[in-house]
Amino acid sequence: MSSTQPQDRPFFTEQHSEDVVIARAGPNANPRVKQIVDSLVRHLHAAVKETEPTIEEWMTAIQFLTKTGQLCTDWRQEFILLSDTLGISMLVETINNRKPAGETESTVLGPFHVSNAPRYANGSNICLDGKGEPLWVAGQVKDVAGNPIPGAVLDVWQANEDGFYDVQQKGIQPDDNLRGIFMSDEHGRYFFRSAYPRYYPIPDDGTVGQLLRTLDRQPNRPAHLHFIVSAPGYLPVTTHIFTPDCPWLRDDAVFGVKESLIAKFHRSADAVRAERLGMSAPFWEVEWDFVLRREAK
């Protein structure tokens, strides 16, 4: 008992409040947890001192956090959504996946990835509901020196023309609509057919939606295709391709857009080329390369 009661532990004062709290951890504290909590305590106390919330404002924050937790179910994670809309998720993702050598940059995984999507041969069509304008996606997976990476795995998924993923509309969309796994060929090339993506809102009927409205922020994510690209011996990348013309491109509710991830999409009326690709005109085309770095040995 005496080891937790040193006589130099300070009493609480407004001025030194953060030091008083931080001094309280004992000698057997988990050092990493202590490092993170200490940093949060210093910054949260600083925020309180800057903004001087009233008791009522503090209670509003308590109730907001409580309700955010209580909205979470097996199907909904409102705290991740809060982290996303405050830019925390994107920051953590970026810190953990810095790309110093010109590799394809990462962005948020999002909640709609599923394991074990169908595996397809290059050229296959993942658009199973026939909605939207046809899209041809093709490109190369390569290393930072520009050498092709054959046998890379590309896991792709996207929303349909109505702005919903298949898992959000079970029984309405075909299972595994607009998702699939491809493999790059001997030249590192991949190619498949899909549909032009559409923007869509994050779920905004909870505490996070309420916060966005209070801040006069909109809930949409700009149109994109998701990819996880991996290859043996290389660092995988979780990323998006964004369309350049989406009205929400500079206003992604979860801050997923990095400038390097905006692709050029071309709309074409070329019926001959469309037929050669197994599609109908008018259609869209995007050429997009992925650059991976070798894993450190």
Next chain:
Amino acid sequence: MSSTQPQDRPFFTEQHSEDVVIARAGPNANPRVKQIVDSLVRHLHAAVKETEPTIEEWMTAIQFLTKTGQLCTDWRQEFILLSDTLGISMLVETINNRKPAGETESTVLGPFHVSNAPRYANGSNICLDGKGEPLWVAGQVKDVAGNPIPGAVLDVWQANEDGFYDVQQKGIQPDDNLRGIFMSDEHGRYFFRSAYPRYYPIPDDGTVGQLLRTLDRQPNRPAHLHFIVSAPGYLPVTTHIFTPDCPWLRDDAVFGVKESLIAKFHRSADAVRAERLGMSAPFWEVEWDFVLRREAK
């Protein structure tokens, strides 16, 4: 739509992440909410940049917050407990109740106050279960110039010798055990009988208890009596009196101890005085004055 899509909204970068998030609020944002959220965003991003959490650590934090919300019921508020144990509650309380003129300092209200406690004449005994050593509490309510304040209302409550409040042990303790409302007399004096208080732990079977253990912190609050003292025309004070000999005095789990709130408690074997006060020896005595400031007109 175009008003939320200005061309100068920056894309996400690690370096300027907090600016990217803050720039997103629209012209109709609630200014006070924006001020508070902006401060939190700046500080949370700074904490992430300092500590560089892994994806797994971030997910642990998400799960911690989610479970904290889900532990809350009509009877338990785990987020308030988290705020308490990080010193946030005490900081907000103190900022909202600064005492520049020597008034009695405030501390946390805590979850065990009830409205409409019984009203007693001075000298009454609020210890209804007969447990613990008898305690005589007396003092004066006065203004900052030292003038007595007659007719001040003193709302007092405390834990019993087992470390529980009556509301935590309904059916075990008598209703309204160790709580009551007194009024200062024409000299500003108040006095009543009670029992010597004991320290007690905050509820530590939830996420907050888990965090305290990870930080090698103990869950006890040092022994104290709660008071809310109010009088017409004066600013009320929500405060405690702490016993000076409690082993947890410098280790209050919720940081409620200010040095000015530690009282002198005397233990006496004087049977004659004990009988005069309506008690039995040995007994404890504490003399404690409350100083209130006039409300601004």
